[in-house]
Amino acid sequence: MSDMNEPREVVGRKQYRCAGCQAPIPRGEKHWHYTGRWQGDWQNWRMHRECWQAHCANVNSGWSDGTIYECDPPVRIQAANKKESGA
Numbered sequence: 001m002s003d004m005n006e007p008r009e010v011v012g013r014k015q016y017r018c019a020g021c022q023a024p025i026p027r028g029e030k031h032w033h034y035t036g037r038w039q040g041d042w043q044n045w046r047m048h049r050e051c052w053q054a055h056c057a058n059v060n061s062g063w064s065d066g067t068i069y070e071c072d073p074p075v076r077i078q079a080a081n082k083k084e085s086g087a
Contacts, residue, residue: 007034007052020051023073023081050074 010033016025025031025048032052035044045068047055054071073081 007032007047009033009049012046016046018048018051018073019045019068020047020055020071021073021077022070023048023077048074048077 009030011030012025012027015027016031017023018025018031025046029048031049032047033045037043047068051071051074055068058069072078
């Protein structure tokens, strides 16, 4: 249960790391940011929009209790990483 704040959609002023997939969130990209307490523990995380949607789907289906679990990076991020690595 959240003791404070709700996640909000923001535009990143710098590159961040996604709490869901651990891939970079590019500078200037809209993403979700949360700062507050969850079940008594301080949280400060950011997620790609796609990772946030997957997280919400897991919570709404009853699969997750709200804990952030690792997920695969969004397809567009995977494609950008392959392009950068020359694969």
